[in-house]
Amino acid sequence: MGDRMSEKVMPMAEAVKKFVSNGDLIFLGGFGNCMTYSAAHELIRQGKRNLKITKAAGGIMFDQLIGANVTNYVITSHIWNGIGPQPAWNFRRAVEKGIPEPLVVNEQSLFGLNMSYFAGYMNVPFMPIRSLIGTSIVNMPKELGDKAAIIKSPFSDEEICVVPAIKPDIGFIHVQRVDIEGNAQMWGVIGDARFGINACKKIVVVTEEIVDRFVISECPEKTMAVGFRVNAIVHEPWGGHPGAVQGFYNTDLEYTFNYSQETETVEGWEKWLEKWVFNVEDRAEYLKVLGIEKMEQLRAKSLIKGAVNYGF
C-alpha cells in the first residue's frame, strides 16, 4: 500500500471536480440498495451541465438530476417513485412541458440495457438478446436511430437481436466497504451495478467504510470493482439515503413518499432542492438536516452471515 495508493481517497467535491466534465456520459449505481445519491447531489451543487446519465431504473435520483438541469439526456428503462408508486414529477415536466429544458429519453428495456453494459464491460461491440423486437423501444425516439438490430448467427440459420455496447466516461457506485486501493465490496441487491460500473472508463467508489486490505479477502466474491480499475474513493457514510444499504440502513419510505408529494410543483421542487442539496455542503451536513433520530430509526440491525471454509 503506501502513500501513492491512498491518493485515491478524496472528498466528494474533489472527486466530482477532478473526474466529471460537462457533457460526459455517467453511470450512477444503485437498485434500491446502494444508491449513489450523495454523488448525484454533488453533481447538482457543482452546476454540471449537459451530462448524459444512465442507470437501469432511474428513480427519483434521475428525477433530481433532471429537475436541477444537470442532464438533458437519460439512458434508462424506467423512471418513477417506487414508493406509492408516484410520478417522478421533474421527469414528467421535462418530457411533457420542456421544464427546465427538453429531455432526450433514450428508451431502453432492462435486459437490453444490462446487456449493453455487459458488452461495454467485455469490450465487444454488441451482445445478442431474445427480447426487444417488435417494441417501439427499438426505434423511438426517431432522432436517436435504431437501438437494436437483427443479425443472422454465423453458426446457424438463427436470427437474433443485438444491442450495442455502452461505455460511460465515468461511473459512481456506493458500496459497504472498500480498501484504500479501491477494492470495493457490495452486498444485498446488486441489480445493474457490476456490469454498469465495470463498463465505465473511470470509476469512483463511494463507501460506508474504508477497511484494511485483509478484510477484502474475507469474502473476495463480494468485490464489485477491483482496485486496479478504481480512480477515486470517497468516504461518505449514509451516502445512499433515502435508499437502503444492506447491513447499514433501511429505505426511508416516508422521505421517499414525501419527495413526490413535495415536488409536484416547480416551486415545491425548488424548495426541496434548496433544503436537501444547495443548503448543505456535503453528506455530513445533509445528515444534520435529516437528524439523528431519523437515522436511528433507519439503522439496520446486525445480522452477520456467511462463514465458509476456504481451506486448501
Add this chain to the structure above:
Amino acid sequence: MVEYCEEYTDFEMMLVAAAREIKDGDTVFNAFQWPFLAVYMAFNLHAPNISMVFETGTCHDFMPLNKLPFSLVDPCLPPTATLIGDSLEALAFLQRGDIDVALLMASILDKYGNCNTTVIGNYDKPIVRLAGGGGATEIAALAKRIVWLMDEHSPQRLVEKVENFITDVTANEFAIITPLCTLRFDLELREACLAAIHPNVEVEEIKQKTGWDLKSVGEVIVNDPPSIQEIEVCRRTIKDARDQFYIFKPEWIKYI
C-alpha cells in the same frame, strides 16, 4: 367445504383472482406493485412451494409471512435468498425459458397483448409521460405465461390496438385480470377473449367497458368469490402495503 366471503371490493377480487393464477411449484417472475402483492398472497395461501425470481437479480423460495416486504428491494429479502446475482442473471432465466408464469401491471393493453407503459397521447408530444417498461419488456416476451393485472376496466385502458408506443409485446399465452373479469388469449382468434366473470358482474357491463368488440370462446364461467382465507390474506397484505405508503384508491380498501 370452502367458506366464501360475501363483501369485498373489485380490487380485492382482482388480487385474489391473480393470486389463483399461480400454481404451487411454479417458477414465478415477480414484478413491482400489484403483481408483488398477488405473488405474496399466493405464497401465503396455496403456493408455498413456488420459486421466485426478481429482476433485481435475486431468487427466493421464501418471503416473510408476518409482514409484506415493501418491494423487491426490501433489505429483509436478501438474507433468505437462494441466489443473489446480477439483474442479468435473473433475466437470463427468462431468456432460457425457465419462467413458468409472470405477473405484470399494465397501463394500457390491447387485445393482442401489446402493452404501453411509456406514454399517454402522442409520443413526441405526450399528454402524460409514464414510467417506462423496465423489465416488463423481456418478461412479456420470454415468460411461458403472462398474467396482466389491470386495475381499471375501461376502454381507455383496454384498447383495440396500441399504436402510439409499444413498450412490451406478449409473445406467449396470457391472461388479463381486471376488477370485473378474466380475459384469456385465444389461440384461434389470436386475441384476448372473455373467459370468466367475477361474481355479480354483468357480461354487458364488461363489453361496454372494453375498447374492442370482446368475444368469448365457449362457456363464460363465474369465478368463485374470495374465500374467507383468501380475503384475510388479501386484506392483511393490503394493510401492510398501505402502512408502507402504497397508494390505494379509497374504494379499494373499504373493508380493512
